[in-house]
Amino acid sequence: MGEAKLSLISESAYLAGEELPGLRHEYVRGETFAMTGASKxxxxxxxxIFAVIRAHLRGTPCRTWAADMKVHVExxxxxxxxxxxxxxxxxxxxxxxxQNHLAAPRVVVEVLSPGTEKVDRREKWMNYRQLPSLREYVLVDQERQWAEVFRRGEEGWLHEIILPGETLPLRSLDxxxxxxxxxxxxxxxxxxxxDDS
Structure with missing residues (x-):
């Protein structure tokens, strides 16, 4: 049996393709991964989340985006x-x-879905934390009220779980x-x- 050949694309070709209308893709070392639709x-x-953060950031030098802004992890x-x-x-x-991506995010939020949770928890988390600018990585469950914050501290990354009725602190944004x-x-x-509750 022959082996399937993986077709890689260049970073410049990927970025040019993302400017065209249609399906969006994430990109990792030459491979592209189509983004799927989201639930209600x-x-x-x-x-x-976007609305609350945006309102809080008015009048500050910080900006926020939802869903359509790429983060580049060089x-x-x-x-x-x-x-x-x-x-x-x-x-x-x-x-x-x-104008189509950020290189120095302070906070990244991922809302977990059954199809993306493993990637958000493993690959993306391992890559995002390589960004010196990143202070907080937030995971929010869409099937129950449960959130997690990974926060950069002086001695490494700290982990906090937020339950129903509590508040989720974004200390880097006060x-x-x-x-x-x-x-x-x-x-x-x-x-x-x-099972974990």
Whole structure:
């Protein structure tokens, strides 16, 4: 039997392709991965998080985007589309900075889905934390009220779990998001469905 040959594309070809209308893709070392559609709960949670962060950042030098802004992890040869991303970097916000991606995010939020959870928890987490600018990586479950924050500390990364009724601290932005605000109108149960609660 013959082996299937993997067809890799260049970074410049990937970036040019992403400017065209149609399906979006993430990119890792020459391979592209199509982005799938989101559920209503996923879209609602992303919108809620984005709205609260955007309102908090008004009048500051930081900016936030939801779903359509890529993050470039140069050391991993990767471009990802996080669900919500915040940058406060002059490098990212300068007039002559690339308009289709960020290189120095401060906060990255991924809303977990059954199809993406393993990638968000492993590959993306391992690559995102290579970014010196990143202070907080947030994972939010779309099937139950549950969130996790990985926060860069003086001695490495700290991990915090946030449960229903609690608030999710984003210390690098000097703000807190209530779980009620995150899950507003998302029809997600407060009680866990998984074995780890």
């Amino acid at each position: 709960a996923h879209g609602t949670i992303v919108g809620n 050391s991993a040869g990767a471009y990802y589309y996080p669900d919500v991303v915040v940058t406060c970097s002059e490098r990212d916000l300068a007039a002559d900075a690339p 703000m807190r998001l209530s779980m009620d605000d995150i899950y507003e109108a998302a029809t997600v149960p407060r009680t866990a469905k998984k």
